[in-house]
Amino acid sequence: METIIIKATERSPEVNFDFDANTFAIKGESYPEDVTEFYGDLLLKLELHLSNLNGETVNFTFELIYFNSSSAKVLMSLFDMLEEIAEEGNTVNVVWLYESDDDNMEELGEEFGEDLEAANFKMKTTEG
Amino acid sequence: MLATDMYKFRNYLRETGIIFCYSGYMTEDVLLGLGKAIKQKMVMDDEDKETAKAVFSIFVEQVQNVIRYSAEKETKDDVAELRYGVLTVGRQDNKVFVTCGNVIRNEDRERLKKNLTNIQKMNKDELKKLWKDTLRGKIPDGSKGAGVGFIDIARRTCQGFEFDFSEVDEEISFFTLKAYI
Numbered sequence: 001m002e003t004i005i006i007k008a009t010e011r012s013p014e015v016n017f018d019f020d021a022n023t024f025a026i027k028g029e030s031y032p033e034d035v036t037e038f039y040g041d042l043l044l045k046l047e048l049h050l051s052n053l054n055g056e057t058v059n060f061t062f063e064l065i066y067f068n069s070s071s072a073k074v075l076m077s078l079f080d081m082l083e084e085i086a087e088e089g090n091t092v093n094v095v096w097l098y099e100s101d102d103d104n105m106e107e108l109g110e111e112f113g114e115d116l117e118a119a120n121f122k123m124k125t126t127e128g
Numbered sequence: 129m130l131a132t133d134m135y136k137f138r139n140y141l142r143e144t145g146i147i148f149c150y151s152g153y154m155t156e157d158v159l160l161g162l163g164k165a166i167k168q169k170m171v172m173d174d175e176d177k178e179t180a181k182a183v184f185s186i187f188v189e190q191v192q193n194v195i196r197y198s199a200e201k202e203t204k205d206d207v208a209e210l211r212y213g214v215l216t217v218g219r220q221d222n223k224v225f226v227t228c229g230n231v232i233r234n235e236d237r238e239r240l241k242k243n244l245t246n247i248q249k250m251n252k253d254e255l256k257k258l259w260k261d262t263l264r265g266k267i268p269d270g271s272k273g274a275g276v277g278f279i280d281i282a283r284r285t286c287q288g289f290e291f292d293f294s295e296v297d298e299e300i301s302f303f304t305l306k307a308y309i
Contacts, residue, residue, distance in 0.1 A: 076263035
């Protein structure tokens, strides 16, 4: 599938889905006007692609500044999707990047990450 | 007279600690614009990042609740509907507050009251569990009850929240939620 690159706006994140490399990233603010319109198609394509993987390595990076509760639903389904393909035998590396002084984003990362068992999960600060 | 009335109104807002006040139809554009001004004001006031982000986050959930659920709405042909609400952001006893009010249907009042009372009593871990279950769709959301937006507000308030209903007539009530950060 062709790489999807979406530029960030004030209220929607930068998206970089490189299907061939199995490298995916979502970065920035996420409170789009219409969550379904923004994420719906992306999630469908991702799910279709991921469900066909067998013994591959998938890297997914989240680097969010702020997300609203509707976006949180999307994040939860992404995490669940990644855990599922890890359970099926793929190597899944999830990285949650946050600014070191953003305790809330750190906590949210921990909350999403704690449900991952088969997938690898790492928290990192954006400062490195 | 005109200026005197408006000045009185402004002073009333100021006396009650209100920094921002918006009453009218709420749209996603209004949310974006007001949100920017609120962020800017938080920076000017040297609020710490944590507080500023919590205020913004609660503001977004409050306004989106109005945009989605206010029972006071106007529709015309195929133009997107407009929903009415009142929003204030202010400072009181060293706490920032975000208050939002809108009309709801009386038939939704009991369920909303029950859900919010339930959330109000929950500790951090219970809220986290409810939040996750709701995100996963295990608990119906999008209903006129307390959706994930309210759970998010409860998780974000540092000083809790209060809410109230004022019956307008046999059909509708005015609902208000005030969250303290």
